[in-house]
Amino acid sequence: MPSTLISTRAGWIEDPEVVFDAVQTALTESIGTPPKARHIRLVQFPPDHFTSAEGEGERYTNIEITLFSGRTNELKQALFAAVKRNLGALGVPEKDVKIILIESPKENWS
Numbered sequence: 202m203p204s205t206l207i208s209t210r211a212g213w214i215e216d217p218e219v220v221f222d223a224v225q226t227a228l229t230e231s232i233g234t235p236p237k238a239r240h241i242r243l244v245q246f247p248p249d250h251f252t253s254a255e256g257e258g259e260r261y262t263n264i265e266i267t268l269f270s271g272r273t274n275e276l277k278q279a280l281f282a283a284v285k286r287n288l289g290a291l292g293v294p295e296k297d298v299k300i301i302l303i304e305s306p307k308e309n310w311s
Contacts, residue, residue: 202238203228203268211245213260213292223291224264227283232268232276253297261297262288270304277302 205224214220221241228234253261264284280302285295 202240203232203234203266204240205242205267206265207241207243207262208251208264209243209245209262210248210251210259212248214243214245217243219291220288223287224284227280227287228266231279231283232272256296258294258297260293262293262299264298264300265303266300267303267305269307269310272304 205228207220207224220243221239224241225234225236225239229236248259251261266280281300284300285298288298289295
């Protein structure tokens with residue numbers, strides 16, 4: 202099951218569970234992760250400890266998803282779109298969401 206790290210500035214997330222649900226729902230809908238297979242961490246940095254590029258907003262969010270390799274480009278694109286859509290519903294503009302997939306063969310997991 203994927204392991205996900207969400208990093209953002211502190212101060213805008215009132216209920217972390219809502220963010221977890223948004224990301225988990227995207228994983229379930231796009232790549233078939235079971236709904237209860239939640240391995241998500243949220244790190245909120247003090248604003249002066251988290252920088253992003255000029256023009257990116259205060260809700261800029263970096264998401265790293267570590268998962269088994271082998272998914273098609275179509276599934277990956279569906280995952281990206283679902284995460285951005287779900288975070289958009291929480292007020293995070295699409296341009297302020299960066300998603301990085303870290304793929305690893307199954308034999309490298311324990």
